[in-house]
Amino acid sequence: MDLALETRKPTQARADVLVLGRYADGSRPHAEIVAVDRALDGLLSRVLASEKFEAKPGQISYFHSGGKLPAERVLVVGLGPHRRGGPAITRTHADAESVRRAASAAVRRARDLGAATIAVFMPPDGLSPRERAQAVVEGALLGTYRFDKYLKEKNGKVVRSLTVLEPDRRGVAGAREGLRLGRIWAEAACLTRDLVNEPANVVTPTFLARHASEIAQEGGLGLKILERADCAKMGMGAYVGVAQGSEEPPKFIHLTYTPKGRARRRVAIIGKGITFDSGGLDLKTADGMLRMKDDMAGAAAVLGLFQALPRLKPPVEVHGLIAATENMPSGTAQRPGDIVRAMNGLTVEIGNTDAEGRLTLADALSYAVKHIEPDEMVDMATLTGAVVIALGQGLSGVMASDDGLAARVLSAADAAGERMWRLPLHEEYKDGLKSDVADLNNISSQRGAGAIVAALFMREFTSGVPWAHLDIAGTAFTERELPLGPKGATGVTVRTLLEYLSSMSGRR
Secondary structure, three states: OEEEEEOOOHHHOOOOEEEEEEOOOOOOOOHHHHHHHHHOOOHHHHHHHHOOOOOOOOOEEEEEOOOOOOOOEEEEEEOOOOOOOOOHHHHHHHHHHHHHHHHHHHHHHHHHOOOOEEEEEOOOOOOOHHHHHHHHHHHHHHHOOOOOOOOOOOOOOOOOEEEEEOOOHHHHHHHHHHHHHHHHHHHHHHHHHHHHHOOOOOOOHHHHHHHHHHHHHHHOOEEEEEOHHHHHHOOOHHHHHHHOOOOOOOEEEEEEEOOOOOOOOEEEEEEEEEEEEOOOOOOOOHHHHOOHHHHHHHHHHHHHHHHHHHHHOOOOEEEEEEEEEEEOOOOOOOOOOOEEEOOOOOEEEOOOOOOOHHHHHHHHHHHHHHHHOOOEEEEEEOOOHHHHHHHOOOOEEEEEOOHHHHHHHHHHHHHHOOOEEEOOOOHHHHHHHOOOOOOEEOOOOOOOOHHHHHHHHHHOOOOOOOEEEEEOOOOOEEOOOEOOEOOEEOOOOHHHHHHHHHHHOOOO
C-alpha cells in the first residue's frame, strides 16, 4: 500500500473513498466535516440522521457523493466517546487507539467496497498530527493484513494507496513523521504475523536463523548463531535438553543493534522460539497440539523488532535472543525425571517435558546476564495455558522483578493499544518448585497460579538484573477477527516494545 500525505481539505481530496472520523460526544462536528456537509448540500447530515449514526467505535455509514465532491464515496466511521477526563497521557493513548481501530474498520470496508484509493481525515481533537497520522497508518496496514500465501484463489480487492489529509500546514512535518513511524511499526508487526502464520514444516530453527541473517544483513546488525555443540560447550544444558528429541538442529540466535553514538541503555529482548511444541514425551492431546506452530511467537516478535530498529535508530543498545528448537518425542528425547544443568549452574529436574519453554528461556536469560550484562531484560513467550485461564484471550500477563520496569512496559503497552495486566510474583508459590534431587523442578507440586510459578522459575536465572516477562499465550494468536487484524497471528508485543524503546530514548 502506497502512503501519502496531503494538505488538501477533505472537500478537495481525490479518491475512490473519503473517510471521515466522528466522535460520539454530541458536540458540533469539526469544521472540515461541516464543510463537506455543505459541499454535499446537507446530504451527510441527512444520511447520518436517517441511519441513526451514533459514532460508536467502528460504526460505519457510507454513501455516494453524487459528483459533488472529487471523492466518489464518503465513509463516516465512529471514534466512540472523546476522552476528556483523567491524565492527559491516558487520554492520548485512548484516543490514538480509537483512531487506530476506526482507520482499520474504515479501510477494511472501503477495500471490500472495491476502493483502490482512500483518503482519510481524522479530527485533530486530543492528538498531535504525528500521533494521528501514525495511528491512521497503523490501523490501515494492520487492519487490511492478509496471510494468503498458500491460497490458490486470492481476494483481488486491494487498496493501492492511502492518503492522510492534514489541512493545517503547521502539522505537516509531524504528520509526515507519523506516516513514516506508522509504516515501520505496522510492517514490523506484520512480519511477526507472517512468521507465526507460516506452518511448522517451513518455520524451523534453521529458517529462523536464516531470516535473522537476512534482517541483520539488510539492517547492518550484529549477528551470532550458536549451534548445538556451541550451546552444549557453554553449559546450556536446559536448552540442549529440550532440543535433543528433535532431528531439527537447534539454533541460538543473538542479534545486536548498536547506535552510532553512546548508548543510553543496554537492553536484552528475549523471545521464546519453540517452532513446534508436541509436548515431548509428555505428549499433548491432538487438539492441544494443533496450533503449536505459534509457540515461536516471542521469537517472531524479536525478528519484527529488529527489522524496525535500524530504520528508527534509537540511541539504545538492543540485544535480541532466540533459543530456537522444536520440542519433539523420540528415542533421544529427554524424559520426565531427567536432571539438566542450566548455564548459570542450577540443576533442574524435569517434572514435565511439556514445560519446555521456561527451560530454553532459562538459558537465554543466563546467557544475557553473562555475555551481554544488560541494564534490563524483557522476554515474550507463549508460555502457559494458565495465563489464558486467568486473563482470557484479550490480555497478556506481565510479571516483573522491578516495579519501574513493569510500569514502563505497561505504559508502553497502553500507548500501543496492546492490553496487558500485571500479575504478582508471590514468593510463597516458589515452594512448589522444590525438588528432592535438584535445585529446582520445572513444574510446581502445588495446584494453580501456573503463569506466576513459571515466572518465578525463570526469575532464578536473571541474577538480579531488572526483568519483565510477558506471557502472550492467549494473545499471540486469535481464532476470530479482531479490530486490528484477521484470524491468526496478531503480532502482539512488537509495537509495545517499539514504544518501550522509544520512550527510553526520550523520543516520546
